[in-house]
Structure formats: structure tokens, C-alpha cells
Amino acid sequence: KAAGGVTGGYRFFEPAAHELAVARIDLEHDLRLAVERGEFELVYQPVLSLSGGRIVGAEALIRWHHPVRGLLAPSEFIGVAEETHLIIPIGRWVIEEACRQLAEWNAQPGLDGGRPLMLSVNVSNRQLAHDPALVAEVTGAIAKHGVAAEQICLEVTETAVHEASGEVRWALAELSRIGVQIALDDYGTGYSSLGHLREIPVNALKIDRVFIEGLTRHRGDDAIVVAVITLAHALGMHVVAEGVESWQQRDRLRELGCDYVQGHLFARPLRVAQFEDLVRGRIELPAEPSVR
Ligand code: C2E
Ligand code: MG
Numbered sequence: 001k002a003a004g005g006v007t008g009g010y011r012f013f014e015p016a017a018h019e020l021a022v023a024r025i026d027l028e029h030d031l032r033l034a035v036e037r038g039e040f041e042l043v044y045q046p047v048l049s050l051s052g053g054r055i056v057g058a059e060a061l062i063r064w065h066h067p068v069r070g071l072l073a074p075s076e077f078i079g080v081a082e083e084t085h086l087i088i089p090i091g092r093w094v095i096e097e098a099c100r101q102l103a104e105w106n107a108q109p110g111l112d113g114g115r116p117l118m119l120s121v122n123v124s125n126r127q128l129a130h131d132p133a134l135v136a137e138v139t140g141a142i143a144k145h146g147v148a149a150e151q152i153c154l155e156v157t158e159t160a161v162h163e164a165s166g167e168v169r170w171a172l173a174e175l176s177r178i179g180v181q182i183a184l185d186d187y188g189t190g191y192s193s194l195g196h197l198r199e200i201p202v203n204a205l206k207i208d209r210v211f212i213e214g215l216t217r218h219r220g221d222d223a224i225v226v227a228v229i230t231l232a233h234a235l236g237m238h239v240v241a242e243g244v245e246s247w248q249q250r251d252r253l254r255e256l257g258c259d260y261v262q263g264h265l266f267a268r269p270l271r272v273a274q275f276e277d278l279v280r281g282r283i284e285l286p287a288e289p290s291v292r
């Protein structure tokens with residue numbers, strides 16, 4: 001069937017497009033209820049210090065337990081959440097839940113190897129640009145749960161910073177002033193304007209995994225990683241490498257003086273109990289093979 005084409009003089013409605021539109025409306029409807037129904041969960045991907053190999057914290061990543069479709073990854077709903085601005089209540093929940101979880105960890109002996117855990121939270125461009133209460137929400141959640149502002153890192157994208165209005169700049173400056181850490185996520189894939197690093201208080205750059213993927217295979221990717229690490233350190237920022245999947249990548253990042261790593265080589269995003277077991281040493285991080 002020629003979908004949407006002309007058959008025997010009649011124009012048929014394209015079924016695929018129709019189904020897509022219905023699916024999108026269903027998704028929006030379900031998303032609207034998901035916060036109230038408590039269908040979201042945060043999973044935690046460990047962040048390790050490259051020098052010591054210790055878990056210093058985690059990145060909180062959202063998952064949706066859809067009543068019919070099962071477990072959904074952010075790629076399946078964050079786009080629609082942003083378009084419909086539902087990302088604002090969802091983002092609010094993420095901040096609240098992250099602070100609640102962090103307070104629980106702070107209260108558990110053995111969950112910090114002497115130093116409190118850091119928890120990174122992703123903030124979407126829409127949320128940053130359209131939630132005028134963001135600063136109040138973050139400061140409120142920090143106060144309510146009694147966590148240190150320095151334990152929270154907000155991951156924002158370069159695009160959000162590039163498009164930042166006066167209000168957004170004020171919000172980031174204010175959050176930074178109270179001690180909240182700011183990281184630029186997926187660094188290198190957006191505008192990578194050096195001017196932003198001067199205008200916006202940035203504590204860390206997260207090198208996107210596309211560059212880590214090519215690190216030991218393409219000279220260009222290696223050069224980019226070298227440049228980002230050099231730049232970050234010159235400006236007094238930390239560097240986190242995302243998507244580390246091999247020991248070769250880990251070795252090269254160590255040579256280059258990268259500070260922190262995150263990736264499937266060490267751990268996937270984990271449910272709370274598993275993350276806690278890992279921090280406590282009840283389960284072990286993958287050991288480096290002696291021959292490889
Ligand atoms: P991101 O912030 O860049 O997060 C890193 C993504 O890379 C995560 O995907 C993580 O599971 C994945 N990853 C980590 N290590 C590896 C690896 O070694 N190899 C590969 N191939 N992938 C790895 P995830 O959880 O599906 O999240 C995708 C994106 O969705 C995130 O990218 C972030 O932009 C967004 N996101 C996740 N949680 C939230 C949230 O709570 N709020 C908002 N606004 N966005 C979120
Ligand atoms: Mg992130």
C-alpha cells in the first residue's frame with residue numbers, strides 16, 4: 001500500500017503517521033499522570049576517581065516504570081516531556097528525590113569512604129529556561145533534606161548555556177554562589193564556546209562519550225580529549241570522561257590526567273541497593289585483567 005499516496009483516485013490517510021500521533025498523545029497523557037502515580041525511579045551510575053579508583057559519587061539517571069510498556073529509558077520520553085513542559089514537574093521530582101536519597105546515604109555509616117558522596121543531576125534545557133522556581137526548588141530540597149550544596153552537581157548542556165537568558169545566568173550564578181556544583185554535560189558536541197566558560201560558573205566538564213569511543217583509535221578524538229582536559233585544568237575545572245568502556249581508554253585518560261571516569265567498564269547505572277553494595281564493597285568493581 002502506498003501510504004498517504006493516491007490509490008484509485010482516493011487519498012488515504014497515512015496509517016503510520018496517524019499511529020505515531022496517537023502514540024504521542026498517549027505518551028503525553030501517561031506522562032502527565034506518572035509523577036502523581038510515582039512511576040519514576042532514579043538509577044545511579046558510579047563516578048570513580050581515576051587516580052584512586054574510588055567511587056566518589058554517582059550520576060542520577062531517570063527511568064520510567066510505565067504501567068503497560070514496562071521500563072522506559074529517558075530517550076523514550078524526555079523529548080515529549082520537554083515539548084510539553086512536563087519536564088518541569090518531572091525535573092522537580094528528580095531534584096527532590098536526589099536530595100532525599102543523598103540524605104539517606106549521608107546518614108548511613110560506611111557509605112562514604114571518609115568523604116561525602118557527590119550526586120549529579122541532569123537538568124534539561126527547557127527546565128533551566130522555563131522553570132523560574134529552579135533556584136528555589138534546589139535550595140529548598142537541599143535545606144529540607146539537610147544535604148550540603150557542595151554534594152549536588154547540576155549537569156547542564158552547552159546549548160542551554162549558549163541560549164541562556166539573563167535569568168538563566170542569574171540562576172546558575174546563584175546556585176554556584178550557595179555551593180552547588182555546575183557541570184557542562186556532553187562537552188564537545190555543542191557550541192563549545194570558550195566564552196561561556198568565563199561567563200558561567202562551571203566546575204566540571206564532562207567529555208562526551210563519542211570522543212572517548214574514538215580515543216584510542218582516532219588521532220582527532222585523542223587531540224580533542226587532550227585539549228578539553230588541558231583547557232579545563234587551566235581554568236581550574238575538573239574533567240569527567242563519560243562512556244569509558246575499555247581498559248585502553250582508561251589508561252589513556254589516566255596518562256592525560258583526567259580526574260573522574262564513568263562508564264560500562266566500571267558499572268552501568270544501578271538501582272539504589274546495588275549502588276550501595278558497591279560503595280560498601282559488598283560487591284566488587286570489575287578487576288583489571290592481568291593480561292589483556
Ligand atoms: P547523559 O546525561 O549524558 O547520561 C549518560 C548516558 O550514557 C546515560 O544514558 C548512561 O546510561 C549512558 N552510559 C553510561 N556509561 C556508558 C557506556 O560506557 N557506554 C554507553 N554506550 N552508554 C553509557 P541514559 O540513562 O539512557 O540517559 C540518556 C540521557 O537522558 C542522559 O544523557 C541525559 O541527557 C538524559 N537524562 C537522564 N536522566 C535524566 C533526568 O533525570 N533529567 C533529565 N532532564 N534528563 C535526563
Ligand atoms: Mg548527564
Ligand code: MG
Pocket residue numbers: 122185186
Ligand atoms: Mg545529556
Ligand code: MG
Pocket residue numbers: 185186206208242
Ligand atoms: Mg552526557
